[in-house]
Amino acid sequence: EPEVTQTPSHQVTQMGQEVILRCVPISNHLYFYWYRxxxxxxxxxxxxxxxxxxxxxxxxxxxxxxxxxxxxSNFTLKIRSTKLEDSAMYFCASIGPESSYNEQFFGPGTRLTVL
Amino acid sequence: AQKVTQAQTEISVVEKEDVTLDCVYETRDTTYYLFWYKQPPSGELVFLIRRNSFDEQNEISGRYSWNFQKSTSSFNFTITASQVVDSAVYFCALANAGNMLTFGGGTRLMVKP
Known part of the structure; x- marks a missing residue:
């Protein structure tokens, strides 16, 4: 069964650094989301x-x-200069033409830790 | 503006008890969608059910059942004969036609053996 994937599963970074969180939505999906x-x-x-x-x-x-x-294929979220309060789990989600009732398919999440 | 309220932050039950998780929502849209998600300790969001605003039929899926009442803007979730594996945080969520999900604060359910 197709699924949304996210990498990395856990990212540790220093405050002020840039991070890029990556998501690969389901291949024919059209709408993409990030949640925190x-x-x-x-x-x-x-x-x-x-x-x-x-x-x-x-x-x-x-x-x-x-x-x-x-x-x-990839859908990325970039945080330019991370702050301590950006520490969170980041979820990617997508919706495709076959999804009924606006069901969003969520990825497993990336846990971001800002030190 | 949309809002979802889950008044119960934490519920503790003993295995085999029935438990109901409450969800109350606010929206000005006439077309909207309601969801329940389960978040186990591993952290992922597991889709449980969706309902659109035009379908007030209650639904049962195994030990799970959902009661949607537009008159009270509620979408409650009942687990019958709870099991330890049901221990998780449960989120109720609301989507408008633009698909953005608004989540409630979650209810942490602890099922003790």
Whole structure:
């Protein structure tokens, strides 16, 4: 069964460093999302991406964040200068033409630790 | 603005007890979608069910059942005869036509043997 994959599973970085989190959505999916979950808290929407552009973003998604679909398969989230409060689990999700009722398929997540 | 409230932050039951997880939502949209996800200790989000705003039929899947009531804006989830493997955090979520998911705060369920 097709699935969304994310790499790495765990990323440790120093404050101020740039990180890129990678996602490979299901191959024929069209809509892509990033969500964040700070440890012990709820899952929060960051950004949605369709047709090679951002369609919606939350207040969390400030100028430090960017998304890209560089090669038609990967979907990346870049944080330019990480802060301690960026430590969280980051989930990628996608929706395809065959998905009914807007079901989002989630990846397993990348745990980002900023020291 | 959309909002999902899960008033129960933590529930503890003994195995074989029935347990209901509450979810109340707010939205101005007439078309919306409701979901439940399970997050086990390993951290991934496991899809359990989705419902659209036009389908108020309750659903049963094995030991799981869901009660959707538009009149009270609630989408509650019941586990019958709970098992230790049901221990997890459960999230209720709401999506509008734009597909952005708004999650509730989650309910941590602990099932003791």
């Amino acid at each position: 979950q700070i440890l012990g808290q709820k899952v929060e929407f960051l950004v949605s991406f369709y047709n090679n552009e951002i369609s919606e973003k939350s207040e969390i998604f400030d100028d430090q964040f960017s998304v890209e679909r560089p090669d038609g």
